[in-house]
Amino acid sequence: MNEILSPKQFGFSRRGFMxxxxxxxxxxxxxxxxxxxxxxxxxxxxxxxxxxxSIEPDGTIFIMSPATEMGQGSMTSLxxxxxxxxxxxxxxxxxxxxxxxxxxxxxxGFGGMMYTAGSNAVRSYYKPLRNFGAQVRRVLLDNAAxxxxxxMDELSTEPGLVVHAKSGHKIGYGEIxxxxxxxxxxxxxxxxxxxxxxxxxxxxxDVLRVELPNKINGTxxxxxxxxxxxxxxxxxxxxxxxxxxxxxxxxxxxKAVPGVLSTVRLPYGIGVLADTAWAAFAGQDAxxxxxxxxxxxxxxxxxxxxxxxxxxxxxxxxxxxVTSDWFKQGDAAGELAKVATVIDAEYQCDYAYHAQMEPLxxxxxxxxxxxxxxxxxxSQSQTMAIEAPAKALGxxxxxxxxxxxxxxxxxxxxxxxxxxxxVDSVLLSKAAKRPVKMMWTREDDxxxxxLRPMTAHYLRAGLDPSGKIIAWHQRLVGDRVTPYQDPVRxxxxxxxxxxxxxxxxxxxxxxPNQYCxxxxxxxxxxxxxLRGIGFTANKFVTEAFLDEIALKRGIDPxxxxxxxxxxxxxxxAVVERVAEMAKWGRKPAEGHALGFAFIxxxxxxxxGIAEISVDGTSGNIKVHDFWCAMDCGRPVQPDNVVAQxxxxxxxxxxxxxxxxxxxxxxxxxxxxxxxYTVMRMRDVPQLHIExxxxxxxxxxxxxxxTPLVAPAINNAFAALTGxxxxxxxxxPDRVRRALA
Amino acid sequence: xxxxxxxxxxxSTDAPPATPLLWVIRxxxxxxxxxxxxxxxxxxxxxxxxxxxxxxxxxTQMDQVSGKSVTTIEGLSDDSSHPVQKAWLxxxxxxxxYCQSGQIMSAADLLKHKSHPTREEIVEFxxxxxCRCGTYPRILRAIERAAQEA
Numbered sequence: 001m002n003e004i005l006s007p008k009q010f011g012f013s014r015r016g017f018m019x020x021x022x023x024x025x026x027x028x029x030x031x032x033x034x035x036x037x038x039x040x041x042x043x044x045x046x047x048x049x050x051x052x053x054s055i056e057p058d059g060t061i062f063i064m065s066p067a068t069e070m071g072q073g074s075m076t077s078l079x080x081x082x083x084x085x086x087x088x089x090x091x092x093x094x095x096x097x098x099x100x101x102x103x104x105x106x107x108x109g110f111g112g113m114m115y116t117a118g119s120n121a122v123r124s125y126y127k128p129l130r131n132f133g134a135q136v137r138r139v140l141l142d143n144a145a146x147x148x149x150x151x152m153d154e155l156s157t158e159p160g161l162v163v164h165a166k167s168g169h170k171i172g173y174g175e176i177x178x179x180x181x182x183x184x185x186x187x188x189x190x191x192x193x194x195x196x197x198x199x200x201x202x203x204x205x206d207v208l209r210v211e212l213p214n215k216i217n218g219t220x221x222x223x224x225x226x227x228x229x230x231x232x233x234x235x236x237x238x239x240x241x242x243x244x245x246x247x248x249x250x251x252x253x254x255k256a257v258p259g260v261l262s263t264v265r266l267p268y269g270i271g272v273l274a275d276t277a278w279a280a281f282a283g284q285d286a287x288x289x290x291x292x293x294x295x296x297x298x299x300x301x302x303x304x305x306x307x308x309x310x311x312x313x314x315x316x317x318x319x320x321x322v323t324s325d326w327f328k329q330g331d332a333a334g335e336l337a338k339v340a341t342v343i344d345a346e347y348q349c350d351y352a353y354h355a356q357m358e359p360l361x362x363x364x365x366x367x368x369x370x371x372x373x374x375x376x377x378x379s380q381s382q383t384m385a386i387e388a389p390a391k392a393l394g395x396x397x398x399x400x401x402x403x404x405x406x407x408x409x410x411x412x413x414x415x416x417x418x419x420x421x422x423v424d425s426v427l428l429s430k431a432a433k434r435p436v437k438m439m440w441t442r443e444d445d446x447x448x449x450x451l452r453p454m455t456a457h458y459l460r461a462g463l464d465p466s467g468k469i470i471a472w473h474q475r476l477v478g479d480r481v482t483p484y485q486d487p488v489r490x491x492x493x494x495x496x497x498x499x500x501x502x503x504x505x506x507x508x509x510x511x512p513n514q515y516c517x518x519x520x521x522x523x524x525x526x527x528x529x530l531r532g533i534g535f536t537a538n539k540f541v542t543e544a545f546l547d548e549i550a551l552k553r554g555i556d557p558x559x560x561x562x563x564x565x566x567x568x569x570x571x572x573a574v575v576e577r578v579a580e581m582a583k584w585g586r587k588p589a590e591g592h593a594l595g596f597a598f599i600x601x602x603x604x605x606x607x608g609i610a611e612i613s614v615d616g617t618s619g620n621i622k623v624h625d626f627w628c629a630m631d632c633g634r635p636v637q638p639d640n641v642v643a644q645x646x647x648x649x650x651x652x653x654x655x656x657x658x659x660x661x662x663x664x665x666x667x668x669x670x671x672x673x674x675x676y677t678v679m680r681m682r683d684v685p686q687l688h689i690e691x692x693x694x695x696x697x698x699x700x701x702x703x704x705x706t707p708l709v710a711p712a713i714n715n716a717f718a719a720l721t722g723x724x725x726x727x728x729x730x731x732p733d734r735v736r737r738a739l740a
Numbered sequence: 741x742x743x744x745x746x747x748x749x750x751x752s753t754d755a756p757p758a759t760p761l762l763w764v765i766r767x768x769x770x771x772x773x774x775x776x777x778x779x780x781x782x783x784x785x786x787x788x789x790x791x792x793x794x795x796x797x798x799x800t801q802m803d804q805v806s807g808k809s810v811t812t813i814e815g816l817s818d819d820s821s822h823p824v825q826k827a828w829l830x831x832x833x834x835x836x837x838y839c840q841s842g843q844i845m846s847a848a849d850l851l852k853h854k855s856h857p858t859r860e861e862i863v864e865f866x867x868x869x870x871c872r873c874g875t876y877p878r879i880l881r882a883i884e885r886a887a888q889e890a
């Protein structure tokens with residue numbers, strides 16, 4: 001059983017790590033006594049041969065997990081990559097959440113922050129972790145060679161053992177660790193010294209995810225489960241609009257609720273502190289009944305229906321200037337003026353909400369003198385989860401003691417630079433002078449939601465006389481995301497709003513002249529990266545528009561993609577495979593139709609086909625089957641990649657069919673799962689997923705299916721009814737309107 | 741004071757009678773396997789058994805529980821050996837895992853009252869729940885496996 005230990009159980013002090021790691025990304029030989037909790041035998045000195053791993057005399061190997069775990073499996077797959085090159089016995093591996101030391105554990109894909117997002121944990125850590133694992137294995141081989149006085153090249157390894165085939169000698173890693181000397185400098189591993197794919201024992205073979213046994217018996221711990229000694233409970237009523245400040249509320253009525261201890265006035269809302277959870281909720285209800293707000297902030301008065309109409313008008317009006325050129329290749333506008341045929345289309349995508357199952361919460365314990373804090377939370381970024389409380393209290397980050405726990409879903413919601421839900425707990429604890437468990441209700445989670453932005457799209461394609469697409473021109477009008485979500489990364493990205501815009505480029509398609517302009521409109525609505533980010537809207541519009549072009553040209557949509565993918569063989573392979581899987585071209589059952597979509601996302605390539613029927617009276621679209629072929633390079637844990645893809649497709653179904661946030665007077669109108677409807681078991685089609693395992697390095701796998709779904713369904717709807725739905729979600733009322 | 745039984749042991753609370761059972765289980769008795777998801781009987785993360793049948797603990801007031809027997813995920817088995825738990829692991833169902841205690845409690849109730857449900861019956865029964873990670877295909881497989889192996 002691969003237990004999960006906390007860094008504190010593991011017993012490495014932060015200071016010890018910093019000293020050990022000073023000046024070297026690979027630090028040897030800081031002999032650290034492991035805490036009793038990590039080793040029942042108590043006080044056995046293990047040998048930390050790298051800040052990534054420590055080997056115990058009994059052969060137990062502790063490996064650091066640098067990513068946060070929200071269900072995607074990185075807590076298993078990253079240490080497993082290290083274990084592969086170390087040739088560790090997986091049964092003896094124990095996984096330790098890494099301490100927050102960016103220099104050692106930072107994600108190379110996020111400029112060295114500790115941040116788990118964008119489906120890039122495996123992708124970014126793959127190479128360095130293989131190298132680190134191989135370095136530790138080399139140290140063990142060197143020591144064994146010296147011990148037996150034989151040349152190192154006569155040695156090989158089996159899981160957890162060094163073997164000298166000539167003499168038949170074998171020695172366990174644990175035994176070597178008990179006498180090993182670490183070199184002053186990390187050994188250099190050349191790429192051809194890494195394992196060959198055929199020799200892999202772990203990568204590409206499925207292991208049980210380390211935290212799963214705790215997830216079937218109620219022992220998995222999320223921040224909402226934390227019990228801090230002496231803690232009380234906190235709730236908060238936040239301004240419904242970003243920037244709003246509390247005016248009046250009936251404080252006496254709140255304090256009259258049995259169990260309520262006090263209220264806390266914060267710049268953006270009113271907190272309630274109470275002895276019990278239920279009293280904190282009752283007190284919050286009392287605040288909600290009477291509170292009024294100062295209408296500071298931008299979004300007051302904003303109405304999403306009117307806003308969408310304005311966005312759409314600006315998208316189609318070419319005289320409205322773009323605020324930035326997002327993507328340019330060739331001369332799309334110039335070619336459009338010359339081509340034989342121009343086809344144009346409009347699409348619109350609504351706001352959507354993450355709906356992670358665990359409503360946001362956090363536990364904080366601020367010291368009596370306000371100069372340090374311990375935090376228990378679920379965040380996608382350890383860096384942000386330390387920096388935001390430090391900023392809120394005006395203390396240095398080494399005064400923040402972070403415990404990062406499993407997350408009941410993330411989907412991009414828990415990676416905002418300000419980590420506002422963590423700060424809520426910190427400010428309440430500061431006011432209470434006690435540890436506080438701060439919980440949002442589901443209604444809070446919706447009303448305080450940070451949304452997938454609303455966007456309007458206008459597209460034009462220019463075709464030559466043979467029907468070939470020569471020019472592709474897009475305008476996208478929408479709220480911005482990146483500057484709101486993360487000003488630091490926005491600046492680092494040279495003020496590019498990548499969270500909104502990614503996905504408009506048609507990199508895999510042979511379309512010589514492409515342009516996409518961004519027209520941003522700051523409505524003041526809170527926006528966020530949401531699983532699939534810009535791809536979900538942007539691939540919906542481009543793949544639906546391509547389908548329109550195919551129909552106008554009278555050419556099969558799959559054939560059109562294969563033409564466009566002439567320079568992308570891996571793209572053609574997924575398209576051909578998914579067409580085979582779904583038997584594309586067959587006559588579907590009566591009342592059914594198939595629709596196709598292709599996407600490229602984080603260097604992964606996917607083809608998808610939906611088979612649907614439509615109930616014309618209710619307007620319900622029923623998805624019967626969904627086929628997906630994906631090439632994400634070498635899958636480190638294939639079954640988990642399939643699971644993540646099932647997951648991202650189900651998520652995409654909700655985005656495509658039902659999930660819609662509307663805004664009136666700046667406030668989110670929806671409240672809970674009765675008016676924000678997500679997919680349930682009865683809504684889910686038969687899913688058919690195949691991975692085309694190529695020898696390429698692993699690429700994104702956590703969310704790639706999400707943007708694939710809406711265009712496939714949209715295109716199936718057009719095939720079935722001859723009508724084109726121009727909005728997501730494709731709700732029953734929109735379907736009825738299209739069919740009327 | 742309201743008296744009841746949790747996982748075979750006597751329990752009591754001085755919470756007001758209208759307090760949802762969920763919060764008494766979680767924050768009063770510190771049994772944190774049962775989860776809060778919506779507080780409105782819409783997601784099933786809080787599912788427990790009351791007198792052997794599934795119930796949304798967020799929709800059950802304490803005064804309705806007086807004298808009754810409540811089972812939570814912690815009481816389903818001592819060692820994860822319930823057939824539903826074993827099937828859940830065999831099919832590698834959980835992702836974030838937050839909803840799974842509730843899903844498992846429902847599945848155990850379903851199979852207790854109907855040892856071999858049809859696929860349609862499983863889908864209908866389990867559609868009381870939400871899994872935002874979309875583990876539905878694996879939940880379905882796990883319940884079919886548990887029905888076979890039990």
